[in-house]
Amino acid sequence: MVQGAKIIxxxxxxxxxxxxxxxxxxxxxxxxxxxxxxxxxKERRLLTEYGQSVTDLAVQASLQAMESISMDPSNIDxxxxxxxxxxxxxxxxxxxxxxxxxxxxxxxxxxxxxxxxVISVVTASQFIFNGTYKNILVVGADVLxxxxxxxxxxxCILFGDAAGAVIIQSCSSNLNSILNFHLSTDxxxxxxxxxxxxQQLDPHPILNLYQGSFQHISMNGKEVYKFAVSxxxxxxxxxxxxxxxxxxxxxxxxxxxxxxxxxxxxxxKLSISSNKIISNLSKYGNTSAASIPLALNEVVQKNKIxxxxxxxxxxxxxxxxxxxxxxxx
Ligand code: UT7
Numbered sequence: 001m002v003q004g005a006k007i008i009x010x011x012x013x014x015x016x017x018x019x020x021x022x023x024x025x026x027x028x029x030x031x032x033x034x035x036x037x038x039x040x041x042k043e044r045r046l047l048t049e050y051g052q053s054v055t056d057l058a059v060q061a062s063l064q065a066m067e068s069i070s071m072d073p074s075n076i077d078x079x080x081x082x083x084x085x086x087x088x089x090x091x092x093x094x095x096x097x098x099x100x101x102x103x104x105x106x107x108x109x110x111x112x113x114x115x116x117x118v119i120s121v122v123t124a125s126q127f128i129f130n131g132t133y134k135n136i137l138v139v140g141a142d143v144l145x146x147x148x149x150x151x152x153x154x155x156c157i158l159f160g161d162a163a164g165a166v167i168i169q170s171c172s173s174n175l176n177s178i179l180n181f182h183l184s185t186d187x188x189x190x191x192x193x194x195x196x197x198x199q200q201l202d203p204h205p206i207l208n209l210y211q212g213s214f215q216h217i218s219m220n221g222k223e224v225y226k227f228a229v230s231x232x233x234x235x236x237x238x239x240x241x242x243x244x245x246x247x248x249x250x251x252x253x254x255x256x257x258x259x260x261x262x263x264x265x266x267x268x269k270l271s272i273s274s275n276k277i278i279s280n281l282s283k284y285g286n287t288s289a290a291s292i293p294l295a296l297n298e299v300v301q302k303n304k305i306x307x308x309x310x311x312x313x314x315x316x317x318x319x320x321x322x323x324x325x326x327x328x329x
Contacts, residue, residue: 004176005128007327009071009167010297011064013057014160014284015047021157028153035157036282040260044160044285046145053087057163058141059099061293065137065165066100073100076167077133079107080124082116082140082289084195084318085147096139105137113193114256114317115183116140116289118325121168121313122181128170139165142288147195149216158258159217160285164293176328179310182239183323189227192220193318228262228316232324233269236312239324247272251309252299256316257281257291266314288317305329 020043021032035041047057058081066073079102081093086109088095093107112119117140124136141163148156171177199212232255240246247270255263260281267277280295287294292313299305309329316322 002173003128003131003170004173004178005125005168006171006175006177007166008169009065009069010165010293010300011061011066011068012162012164012290012294012297013060013064014045014162014294015057017046017048018043019046024157027150028156030153030157038259038261039158040279040282041157041285042282045162047143047161053092054083054085054141054143054163055087055092055095055099057143057161058083058092058096058139058165061141061163061165062096062100062137062139065167069167071135071167073102074104076102076105076135076137078124078127078136079105080120080136080138081107081109082112082120082138083109083142084111084113084116084288085143102137112289112321113319114258114286114288114291115315115319115321115323117164117292118313118315118323119183119321121166121178121325122183122323124168125178128168131170134170136168137165138168139163140289140291140293142290144217144288147214147217152216154221155217155219158286160287162284162287162290162294164290164297166293166296179326179328180239180243181323181325182235182242183321184231184235185319185321187319189223189320190318192223192227192320194218225259225262227320228258228322229265229269231322232266232314232316235322235324236270236314239326240312243326245310245326249310250276250312252276252278252305252311253314254278254292254295254311255314257284257295258286258317
């Protein structure tokens with residue numbers, strides 16, 4: 001029997017340290033006026049405590065999502081941690097699994113930058129649709145502050161650290177809330193946004209192989225902006241079209257929180273009212289894979305979403321990758 005999949009709980013975590021635009025202007029040559037008018041960001045949270053990592057934020061967000069529905073962690077079958085800033089290149093999901101006590105869960109990382117949460121929810125839903133798993137924890141978490149070049153004003157003003165989590169549960173197919181999805185990649189433009197691995201110039205003297213290290217975030221902001229504003233509306237329209245829905249059916253549009261101007265430009269292209277756009281990036285900046293579940297948790301906590309509301313979720317970012325999910329709450 002084909003199962004449906006439903007988001008039954010949300011959670012989030014942010015570091016306590018807030019850094020305002022005024023504070024940023026003491027680090028690089030910028031101003032509150034420039035940052036706010038170009039991005040809509042007022043402040044961001046940074047994980048500054050020594051020894052803390054993306055795992056700590058992911059654990060906090062996961063515990064909140066489980067506690068709000070009193071779920072026993074042993075009932076979780078799978079954990080997907082969407083992150084591009086793991087604390088270990090072999091993956092951080094297994095540490096999350098251990099720390100939350102999800103003893104029966106398999107856990108792995110999924111790397112897809114700012115589209116990571118959308119791709120992870122789609123991945124999780126496939127395990128549910130085919131009947132393999134019942135309860136899946138999807139966490140989007142990033143600490144890009146560890147990878148930002150704090151002397152590059154073009155990027156350092158944008159990013160913040162956070163984690164957001166959802167629990168997806170199987171349900172009968174007529175209660176299914178994930179109605180459709182659409183995912184895309186264009187690796188031709190991978191260099192527009194990357195944390196590249198740079199090889200040393202000198203090879204190992206005997207093995208003749210090159211080792212190296214990861215660099216800071218580099219971004220072609222203008223091109224990423226143009227890509228998002230052109231591709232995200234197309235993805236949303238095609239995803240809705242396939243299930244005979246239109247923009248008029250949409251109650252909420254929850255996009256990756258990269259830049260307020262991107263959110264508004266996409267809204268204008270789609271002719272959707274700005275009242276339907278979920279936005280909290282003024283307080284957190286761009287938190288990469290965490291931005292969508294962080295904003296989702298906020299509107300859920302504020303009881304803004306009603307049963308049966310149609311939510312369109314759209315992620316986009318490095319890769320380049322982008323994708324849409326249409327769901328009924
Ligand atoms: O998750 C996806 C991640 N990335 C994105 O979504 C990024 C998408 N792109 C953007 O959001 C925008 O391109 C930015 C906000 C990054 C930049 O805005 P922009 O309007 O594209 O500015 P720009 O890069 O064209 O720079 C305009 C001017 C330049 O000065 P000149 O050459 O005109 O004299 C920059 O040097 O603004 C300057 N500038 C700044 N000035 C003050 C760049 N960054 C700053 C800054 N403060 N922080």
